[in-house]
Amino acid sequence: MRNQNQPIAVEGYPFVGLFAFVTLVVALLDWSLITVLCLAVTLFSVYFFRNPDRTVPQGEGLVVAPADGKVVFADIVREERYCKDEVLKISIFMSLLDVHVNRVPCSGKVVDQFYNKGQFFNASLDKASLENEQAGMLVETTSGRKVVVVQIAGLIARRIVTYPVIGDVLECGQRFGLIRFGSRLDVYLPKDTVSELRIGDVCVGGETVIGQLQ
Template sequence: MSLKTKEGDIIAKEGYPFIAGGLISAALFYKLNLKTLAAAGGLFGLYSLYFFRNPTRKPPVLKRAIVSPADGKVISIGEHYERYFFKREVKRISVFMSLFDVHINRMPADGKIVSIVYKPGEFLSAFKEKASDVNEQTALLLDLACGKRVVVVQIAGLVARRVVTYPKEGQELKKGEIFGMIRFGSRLDVYVEDEFEETVRVKEKVKAGESILGIFK
């Protein structure tokens, strides 16, 4: 049975195997008097506990506002070709998630998941521009309650080896609601096709489900 993180979970369920593996290995190595390995296992278990944290978020109420789907740093704002659904140059905002950021992904606005496309690929550093084109990724087309359309792309990174997407096509979610995660370093690209005024800058830190990326005009 697949694990699925929900609101109220302090720790993302996807982290349980990593946390348990690290702490159990630490206990076994300690029993075998392999203290260095025991310390390494313990540190990995504790880091996994921190990495898979799931803090509560309170989305803003502005109906035409788009919030960040990820914690991290804004690394790019500009025109970029969206190849899955819009198939043309539109505005894109990219958020990079480091190994120390929360990796839970949240809905940028109220809306319906119209279509989901998964593409296997490489595992370049998610900070690189080329990662948007060649890395493993899942693209979601959203029809928003405000009448606009947005594409959100989950992109695996150098360390990440699994993109997790919970909802099915046709499912409706609220702004800030959890829709997936990416394990261990990655990025999310947000594409908007209509007139949109961004309210963030490159290098700005943002929080999933809370920080406003911009507002549709």
């Protein structure tokens, strides 16, 4: 699966290459100020698409954060697409400065997926979960627990990338996709999941434990 070992996500190569080329051209033209600005944009694109390794915690039933960022929602809601029951919903907002490569929250098999073309509201708003462009997948653990993870485009995000397909078996903390330029991840867990997360907590994708399945 893509982006498992690359230090920069492959989706960033075209951006880094383009900005680097423009920087080189304006440098050859001796446009000093523009060269500095273009170099800054090039370096930021490298930073934005960084793909660092993470140490995934080990333990039965652990659920890890699918993304870097701040918790903007953590409460019981009703999930109608798959669970048709009350579940624990945890939402993590990624700013432009966070790592945007997404991680699998728990080990299991992808049993279903969906994609909805929608709006581009600020991803930190609750209505983004319902109205924004989004792609989700249903992961079923070996013990039969269902976990739904949804990638949601943000205000200026314009592309959601998801690598797995139905039938793939995923490992907890494995890279599974990304969203370009500011976005949000929603995770729907069984209601009895033990979690101590609160709104405002900061998560590290693939490392921060956000819950434990019972």
